[in-house]
Amino acid sequence: MNTTFEDLIAEGAAQPTEGWDFSWFAGRATEERPPWGFSRLLGERMARASAALDLQTGGGEVLAEIPKPPPVLAATEGWPPNVSRARETLAPLGGEVHEVPNDAALPFPDAAFDLVTTRHPTFVPWPEVARVLRPGGTYLAQHVGGPSAAELTEFMMGSCPPSDPADPTFGAEGAKAAAEAAGLTVTDLRTAVRRVEFFDIAAVVLYLRKVIWIVPGFDAERYRERLAALHERIVADGVWTMAHHRFLIEARKL
Template structure:
C-alpha cells in the first residue's frame, strides 16, 4: 500500500464533491455505527400507510429514495440549492416534489396538510410549524443530532470546548410539548466512528459543517497534520456520534 502524504490526502478530499447527503465517498476510509432503530425503515413503514407526507431538510432525498411505497402526496423541503437539484431528481422517480425553503422560513403549506412529517438531522426543528401543518392525529418522526456529537473530532481541531448547550433530548421534548404535540417515543444512541486517513477527516468536516464551524483547510493545517500523524501511528482516529429518535403526535381534534 502506498503511504500517501498528508498534503496529497487533504488535496484529494478538498476536490471531492460534498453535494447531497450521502457518504459513499468515505467507503473504505471511515465507518460509523448505525442507530439501532433503523430510521429509513421506520419512515418507509409509516409512509406506506398515509395519504400525504412531508420530509423537511431532505438533503438529496436519500431517505425518501428508500421508500418502496410512497404516499399519493409526497413533498420535501431543502434549503441548499445544490441539494435541491439532487432531491428533485430523486423525488421525480417517486412522483414527489421539492420546495426550496430557506433556514427559519415558514413552511409554505396550509394548516393540517400532512398526515406525516419526517426529518433526518434537521438543522433546526421549528416545532410550531410542524404542529401547524400536521393534521389532527398526524405524526412527526425525526432522527436528530444529539448533544456533543463528534466532540472528539471537534476538540482535535478547535481545542477544549465547553459542555454543549443545545441538542439535548430534554430540550426537544419540552419544545414539542410547547407546540402542543405529544411525545410518544424517544430513543438515544452513542455510536462509534472511525477515520482511517486524514482525507476522510477533511471530507467529513467539509460536509458536516457544524462539527467545526468555519473549518478552513489552510488555517487548520497544523491540527490536520497532527491528526494525520496520530492516524499513521495508531491506525485510526475514533470519535463518537450521538443520535436520538423522537416521535410526536398532534392530538386528534
C-alpha cells in the same frame, strides 16, 4: 489510494459536498448506526401515509430509499445545490421539493400532512410542524445529539462549551419540551451513542466540509497544522475514533 499527507488533503478537498451521499467514505470511515433503524421506520411510516413532508431533505438520498411513497409527497431543503439534486432524486417518487430556509415558515396550508419526517435537522420549526400536521398526524425524526463529534471539534479547535440538553434541536429533553410546547404529544424518545472511525485524513477533511457545524468555517489550509497532527495519529494507530450521539423522537398531534 494516495498515501502522502499532501495528496490526502487534496483528495478530501476535491470531493463534492452536495447531498447526504456518504458512499465515498467506504473503506475510509465507518459509523455504527442507531439500533432503531431509522430508514426502516421511515419506510414503514411513509407506506401508511396519505400525505407526507420531509424537512431538510438534503439531496433526497434518505427519502429516496423508501419502498412505497405516499400519494402526496413533499420535501423542503434550504441549500440551493441540494435543492437541484433532491428534485432529480425524488422525481421518480413523485416528490415535490420546495426551496425553504431551515428556519422559515413552511409554505403549506394548515393540516396538510399526516406525517412529517426529518433526519439530522439543523433546526426544527416546531410550531410550523404542529400547524401543518393533521389531527392524529405524526412527526418522526432522527436528530443529532449535541455532544456529537465533540472529540473532533476539540481536536481541531480546542476546548468547546458543553452541549445543552435543553437545546430544542440538539438535546433530546429540549426537543421533547419544544414539541410539547407546540401542542404535540411525544410518544417515543430514544437515545444512542455510536462509534465513528476514520482511517485516513482525506475522510476527515471531506467530513468536515460536509458536516459544517462540527468545525464552523472549516478550511483545510486554515487548519493544516491540526490536520497534520491528526494525520500522524491515524498513521500511528491505524484509526482515529469519536462518538456520534443520536436520538429518535416521535410525536403525535392529538
